[in-house]
Amino acid sequence: MEHKPHRPSCAQRLREDAADRGEPVQETAHRIHAHCGVTLLRAHRLARGLTLQETADGLNTLGARYEAAPRADGDQLGHWEKGRQPRPVTVDLLCEFYASTAQDLGLRGSSQSSSPDEPPAEERAPARRPQQALTPAVAPRRAADTVPLSFEQQIDAARRSVDRTLAVGTVTPTQLDLLDEQLLWAREQYVYTPPAPMIEILLGHLFEVEDLATHRQPAAVQVRLSELTAMIATLIADALMKLGHLRQAQSWYATARNAADDSGNTELRARVRAQAAMLPYHYGPIEAAVALSREARILCRNRPTPTAAFASAAEARALAKLGHAEGAEAALRQATEIFERSHARADTGKDAFAFPERRFLLYMSGTLTALRRTAEARRVQESALALYPEKTGIDPALLHFEAALCLAHEHSTEEACQLAAATFLRTDPAHRTPIVEERAREVVEVLPPRVRGSRVARELREILALPPGQM
Incomplete structure (x- = not known):
């Protein structure tokens, strides 16, 4: 560029005008490139309102999946934006990040269009753990003109x-x-x-x-x-x-x-956090589940709402799994009181954002099972299962797995493994996802080491290891 590039504030005005008109970001980038006298690569960043560091962080996050992907920082990105040509694998990463082609970014080629002697980028990327496939239709419409994206990229x-x-x-x-x-x-x-x-x-x-x-x-x-x-x-x-x-x-x-x-919306802020606590509850760290559910409870400010009951019940279940019996029992008492005052018992539970009685009992079951109060847990599980309709998700299976955990805590190894295996096989294959597998494996994990090699325990592990089509 012969003339001096315009200041970023000029690009900001163009970006805001483009947003008001509903102009696609790719067109905005080319407009900034032509008007402000900056390279196409820089224009694409400015069209999205990103700083150099934000872009570098995004590239590093995206590149974490690929062994050959370089680490980027703001200074390096600045050099590329001033005309320095990145390596082919970096060009691939920039194309994916901006959902653009190398030509659109003003760069020369990429590793996906490299010489015949060089393997394509997908062959150089490390193999990833197979995951359940989804329909390709989830690809974002803005990336429709780029190379096909993997599920993770979509x-x-x-x-x-x-x-x-x-x-x-x-x-x-x-x-x-x-x-x-x-x-x-x-x-x-x-x-x-x-x-x-x-x-x-x-x-x-x-x-x-x-x-x-x-x-x-x-x-x-x-x-x-x-x-x-x-x-x-x-x-x-x-x-x-x-x-x-x-x-x-x-x-x-x-x-x-x-x-x-x-x-x-305070109620929604609390609800989202209580729901988010499920991820660390099931996969760790449990402390994060406690923190999220507690934050949700504090946001509710003791109001008798279904969300407040949900938050307290989630906190009780997470504390029980951590082994904090006193705190779990106090949180469960609070959850019970709030649930009764919230009138959520009358909720039919047809909405994923509802917290009906059966879901409250599911959380109570998780708390009592972790506290090894097996007799009480069993009564709660039976009450909850009676409330679920025939057409539902995985909650009944989770309750059966908790019943199996209660049997394992009572040293009824054979009954525990048989119930877990039957529950897993009975679950609709479309719902038999990794979270269901993890709950079934938990039954084996809580068994005393001396009986984990027993016949029924081995049979359960073998069932969980079978491919879906062979069950």
């Missing part, structure tokens, strides 16, 4: 897109009401639909909300859009957790908290 690209649009904030009340209706329908579906197809449905709703949120909205409208985003992101995170995609689940829970905080 999920990460969608989440980053949501995070970028949350801060940008003309929608009619009718449009908002329709979005509310669609999400309520999805929340009802979520109660019984397997997580893999549910993610595709939720991402479709999310893109609709995001399209509206990318434009400047009146404050009241922006609040409702942020609330919708928080609820959808929470359900996506929960579905990813069930499927065993833990890193992405954690990121989506963070996005949900970001959206809930942006809405200013």
Whole structure:
């Protein structure tokens, strides 16, 4: 460029004008490139409102999956933006991050278009642990003109897109009401639909909300859009957790908290945190589950709401799993009192964001089972199972696994393993996700070491190791 590049504030004005017009980010980047006299690579960063360090952090997070990916910092990125050519593998990473081609970024080629002697990028990437496949239709629409993305890349690209649009904030009340209706329908579906197809449905709703949120909205409208985003992101995170995609689940829970905080809705902020506590409860660290549920309880300020009961019950269950009996019992008493005052017992539980009696009993069962109060836990499990409809998700299976844990605590090894195996095999294959496998394995793990090699324990482990089609 012969003329002196314009200041970043000029690009900011162009970006804001483009957002008001609903202009695609790729077009905005080329507009900034032509008007401000900066390289295409820098124009793409400025079109997204990112700093050098934010972009470097994003590249490093994205590149963590690839063995050959270099570590980037703000200084290096600045050199690339001034015309220095990155290595081919770095070009690949930049293309993926910006959902653009190398030509769009003003760079020469990439490792995916390298010489015949050099293996393609996907062959150089380390093999990843196989995960349950999802429908390819979840790919973000903005990346449609790029090379096909893997499932992990699709999920990460969608989440980053949501995070970028949350801060940008003309929608009619009718449009908002329709979005509310669609999400309520999805929340009802979520109660019984397997997580893999549910993610595709939720991402479709999310893109609709995001399209509206990318434009400047009146404050009241922006609040409702942020609330919708928080609820959808929470359900996506929960579905990813069930499927065993833990890193992405954690990121989506963070996005949900970001959206809930942006809405200013205290009840929703608490609910998202209580829901997010499920991830560390099941996969660790348990201390994080205690912290999240406790934060949710504090946000509720002792109001007798279903969310407050949920938060206290989640805190009790996590404390019990940590072995803090006194704290768990106190939290459970508080949860019981709040639940009774909240009138949530009358809730039918058709909504994924409800906290009906059967879910309260599920959390009570988890607390009592961890405290080894097996007789009480068994009564609670039976009461909860009687409340579940025929068409439901994995909660009944979780209750049966807890019943198996109670048997294991009572040294009834054979009955415990048989119940866990029968529960696992009885679960609908579409719902037989990694979280169900983990709960079944927990039954073996709590057995005394001397009996873990018994015939029934071996048979349970063999069932869990079988491929789905051979069960």
